[in-house]
Amino acid sequence: MPRAIISPSVLASDFGQLTAECKRMIKGGAEWLHMDVMDGHFVPNITMGAPILSCVSKGIPGIFMDCHMMVAQPEKWVNDIADAGGALYCFHLEATNDPLSLINAIRARNMKAGVAISPDTPSTAITDEIANAADMLLVMTVYPGRGGQKFLERCIPKVAELRARFPDKDIEVDGGVGPNTIAACADAGSNVIVAGTAIFGATDPEGVIAALKASVNA
Ligand code: DX5
Ligand code: ZN
Numbered sequence: 001m002p003r004a005i006i007s008p009s010v011l012a013s014d015f016g017q018l019t020a021e022c023k024r025m026i027k028g029g030a031e032w033l034h035m036d037v038m039d040g041h042f043v044p045n046i047t048m049g050a051p052i053l054s055c056v057s058k059g060i061p062g063i064f065m066d067c068h069m070m071v072a073q074p075e076k077w078v079n080d081i082a083d084a085g086g087a088l089y090c091f092h093l094e095a096t097n098d099p100l101s102l103i104n105a106i107r108a109r110n111m112k113a114g115v116a117i118s119p120d121t122p123s124t125a126i127t128d129e130i131a132n133a134a135d136m137l138l139v140m141t142v143y144p145g146r147g148g149q150k151f152l153e154r155c156i157p158k159v160a161e162l163r164a165r166f167p168d169k170d171i172e173v174d175g176g177v178g179p180n181t182i183a184a185c186a187d188a189g190s191n192v193i194v195a196g197t198a199i200f201g202a203t204d205p206e207g208v209i210a211a212l213k214a215s216v217n218a
Contacts, residue, residue, distance in 0.1 A: 057085025163189025
């Protein structure tokens with residue numbers, strides 16, 4: 001299995017102090033920062049876009065922004081997110097008719113490409129061709145749209161199915177993940193762990209990051 005990576009979701013952070021919050025997570029041991037971009041169309045909420053990401057990347061040279069694009073037209077934002085310093089552009093399979101072209105466009109802008117599936121999308125929707133072209137697969141363990149939701153255990157078999165098909169691929173889980181749910185994620189084979197509430201809501205975020213990482217490496 002690929003190495004463990006912890007990607008705190010800044011959706012649970014103090015947006016007024018976003019750069020400082022990201023720095024705090026990196027200092028606490030996080031490799032990536034998970035940036036939830038919502039457009040009010042693919043999901044009901046609106047969060048942040050390229051102008052805000054750009055401020056963060058300028059403030060933290062070398063930051064790895066794992067951009068989770070919960071947007072209706074993922075083709076539209078590739079250049080803006082690349083210009084803003086995005087390192088990984090993860091789009092929803094449900095939002096595009098041409099995932100392979102989109103992956104090529106993302107790669108052409110020197111970003112890693114991720115493919116996300118919502119709870120009702122089967123793992124088989126990710127064909128071998130799509131998975132082989134992508135750098136990362138994201139299995140949502142809540143319905144995309146907001147933080148702080150309950151972990152959907154029924155999504156976990158999809159992680160195991162994808163891990164069996166793609167032993168070397170980064171597989172990310174996102175939604176309701178924390179100390180109480182990490183074992184199921186790690187046992188199924190995910191290695192990139194997104195956690196918002198569980199990390200930002202903790203009195204000891206550093207300890208939670210270390211514990212999540214240890215669970216994946218166990
Ligand atoms: C949900 C987002 C998640 C969310 C995770 O739409 O994609 O990244 O912020 O937050 P928690 O860990 O609180 O469920
Ligand atoms: Zn997310």
